[in-house]
Amino acid sequence: MTKLAELYSYREMIYSLVRRDLRGRYKGSVLGFLWTFLNPLLQLVVYTMVFSMIMRNNIEKYYLFLFVALVPWGLMNSAMVNGSTCIVGAPDMVKKIYFPREVLPLSNTLSNFVNMFLCFLVVFAVLILTGFGLNFQALLYMPVVMVTEFIMALGIALLTSAVTVYMRDVAYILSIVAMAWQFLTPILYSSDMVPVELLPIFRMNPMTPVIEAYREILYYKAVPDLTTLISAAIFGIIVLAVGELVFSKLQKGFCEEL
Amino acid sequence: MDNCYAIEVKNISKHFKIYADKSTTAKEKILFRKRNRYEKKQVLNDISFTIRKGESVGLIGHNGCGKSTTLKILTRIMYPDSGTVTIHGRVSSLLELGAGFHPDMTGVENIYINASIFGLGKKEIDSKLKDIIEFAELGEYINNPVRTYSSGMYMRLAFAVAINVNADILLIDEVLAVGDVNFQAKCINKLMEMKRTGITIVLVSHSTDQIEAICDRSIWIHDGKIQADGPCRDTHRLYLRYMGEKRADSKGDEEKSEVQENQTVPDDQATVSIQTEGEKAVQKILQDRGDDVRYKDRMRGNGDAKILYINSYDSEGNIRNVFESGESVTFRIKYKLYKKTSEAFLGLCIFRNDGFRCYGTNTKIDNLKMELTEENGEFSIEFPNMELLQGKYYVDVCIASREDDMLDYLDGVNAFEIYNTTGEIGLCRIPYSWDIEHAR
Structure with missing residues (x-):
């Protein structure tokens, strides 16, 4: 609780770090901030071309099926890949100034979160412009799902950033782990395609209910299952708790290890 | 009442692991287990002290004695192996100036970023902005990107932010060597002013002059232990004496070894019995x-x-x-x-x-x-x-x-x-007496 109060008093720092990160991301490029929108849009164009012309399958509008899951996966992916280096990447600050160390993974995850939100704007625009449409009642559940995923991503970022300080390899292993995890999550396929005997293991994946909820809302235009939402929330809290526990244990040695 | 203390340090100890060849990757950690041998270096050995609210204290000692480590533990950047540190009040530390400065952003934008790292909110920074800009003496440069600043301007801006943070306790690590002589004097004056308003100051330095300029009390840390603690004058006398003796010793050692290398010792010297x-x-x-x-x-x-x-x-x-x-x-x-x-x-x-x-x-x-x-x-x-x-x-x-x-x-x-600890200047003391009876 005191941790939360302390983090709240450092909100200005979190805010300015997020702002610096977002502004600095495409710094020096001609189109600048526009890339935030162009990037997902161009990705979508590629998927559309590949999956409706070359690799056709029997899922209707597969490129949308894929895309509404891929955008939220992006947050988890960057929480692992970018998030893991957020402490190692700021040695001067960590070694010289006191601030709650959680600020770094938190602001990193927040800026990834904002980025995901901006991508969703592109998704919404595409869904409306292509005539696919949106269910506004289902859309009311979006924030809940997004917050749940944010909590989970924060937990992962806390965990990976702290461990990376002690073992720099983790940062490289993580990109492979992220890829494997992506394939084990129903992003490219739907959960119906998973063999029944593997389903219990499949349900252990905390990202499964999250991705399913997104797809429910945006692709099937339906209100997500309550059990899906609850299991996602439980997973989120567990991941965050583990992340914070490990982080608070390991952070005491940050100064010496860097 | 323990509330009259700003800082309470009880029996803290700290050691570092000094790796001969540190491996940070998993491969090296597994393959070269032998390389992970390290030496244990005890930096702080059971240190305790208390600092009252409003007191200004200097930490003095030679390089590597543990004074900076003590400060880092007070700042909560490092954690002691054992012992407790209790701090009452908001801490601002001047260990690193200009942390988080972004070269492409303007002076004002960087003030916001830097001040936020010290835990200030937007409103607080807004109200301090004028003071900070004034103190940094940057004039219209404040709206230029920081990368165009000279190093002096950079440090002035950084110091201005750090010193204008509303803190109850200010921890300073030898950062007063900032800018030109005028700016240094200004910094010292500002610290004196803060001291008058009741802010607790802990200053780490190996310059006795600097500590005497600001502090009333000085703690001499030697090899991880407190060697002396008391009024600046008394502590510094012991410290200077020790340092002088140490210098003489090391000089003696150097020359001794040179003599031993020299094989041809003249006759008359060989007969003299060597005593010291x-x-x-x-x-x-x-x-x-x-x-x-x-x-x-x-x-x-x-x-x-x-x-x-x-x-x-x-x-x-x-x-x-x-x-x-x-x-x-x-x-x-x-x-x-x-x-x-x-x-x-x-x-x-x-x-x-x-x-x-x-x-x-x-x-x-x-x-x-x-x-x-x-x-x-x-x-x-x-x-x-x-x-x-x-x-x-x-x-x-x-x-x-x-x-x-x-x-x-x-x-x-x-x-x-x-x-001399009296502050007299010149070549030698000349006996004198004042008569101030009729000075008014």
Whole structure:
């Protein structure tokens, strides 16, 4: 609780770090901030071309099926890949100034979160412009799902950033782990395609209910299952708790290890 | 009431692992297990102290004594192995200036970022902005990107932010060497002002002057332990004395090893029984004097006598090279006689290290008649109150015959240091008295 109060008093720092990160991301490029929108849009164009012309399958509008899951996966992916280096990447600050160390993974995850939100704007625009449409009642559940995923991503970022300080390899292993995890999550396929005997293991994946909820809302235009939402929330809290526990244990040695 | 303390440190210890060759990757950690051997270095060893609210305290000590580690533990950047630190109040630390500065952003934008790292909210920064800009003396440059700043401007901005953070406790680690002399004076004045408003200040430095300028109390940390804790004057006297002795020791060691390497020791020196480090050191000087061409020109004296060594002693008879102003200093000079002299004079002169002759006297001036008959002799001269002020000094000694024939003359030996804690300046203390009865 005191941790939360302390983090709240450092909100200005979190805010300015997020702002610096977002502004600095495409710094020096001609189109600048526009890339935030162009990037997902161009990705979508590629998927559309590949999956409706070359690799056709029997899922209707597969490129949308894929895309509404891929955008939220992006947050988890960057929480692992970018998030893991957020402490190692700021040695001067960590070694010289006191601030709650959680600020770094938190602001990193927040800026990834904002980025995901901006991508969703592109998704919404595409869904409306292509005539696919949106269910506004289902859309009311979006924030809940997004917050749940944010909590989970924060937990992962806390965990990976702290461990990376002690073992720099983790940062490289993580990109492979992220890829494997992506394939084990129903992003490219739907959960119906998973063999029944593997389903219990499949349900252990905390990202499964999250991705399913997104797809429910945006692709099937339906209100997500309550059990899906609850299991996602439980997973989120567990991941965050583990992340914070490990982080608070390991952070005491940050100064010496860097 | 424990609330009157700003900082309470109880029995903290801290060690570092010093890896000979540190492996940070998993492969190295597994493959080269042997390389993970490390030395345990105890940096802090059971340190306890308390600092009252509003007190300003200096931490002093030589490099690597653990004073910066102590500060880092107070800042909560590091955590002690054991012991507790309790802090009442908001802490601002000036360990690193300009943390989080982004070169492409303007001065104002960076003020917001930097101040936010110290835990300030937007409103607080808004209200401080004017003070910060004013203090940094940047004028219209404040709206330029920081990358266009000179290093002085950069540091001024950084210091201005750090010092304007509303803190109850200010921890400073040797960052006062910022900017030009004017700005430094301004920083000290600002710190004094903050001190008056009741802010607790902890300053780490190895400059006794800097600590004395700001603090009332000083803690000397030596090899992870508190060596002395008290008013600046008392602590610093002990510290300076220790440092002076250490310097003399290391000098002695260096020269000793050089002597040992030298195989051809002249006869007359081989016969002298070596008693102390200091004597060995001077023998080295003597030897140089005979062998070195540079000294040949400066050798004065016909060689009928040779001064073997000279040492300085305190009132208790210990060899010392650092004295406090006003202390008793005795020089003891040992010589060897090659030819008996019916009447001789002894002289001694003190020079400051810039070559200024401070004081010289001899037995002729004082009408002391001497007959040198013994082959090995010793004489001494005591200055019961050495009133020279802070500085480094050298001594010349000579033995002369009645006819002013120099038997031996040794110049620039026995360097000694004087320190004073009173703040008087100049060459030496001149007795005086004030009369301020009618000053009004």
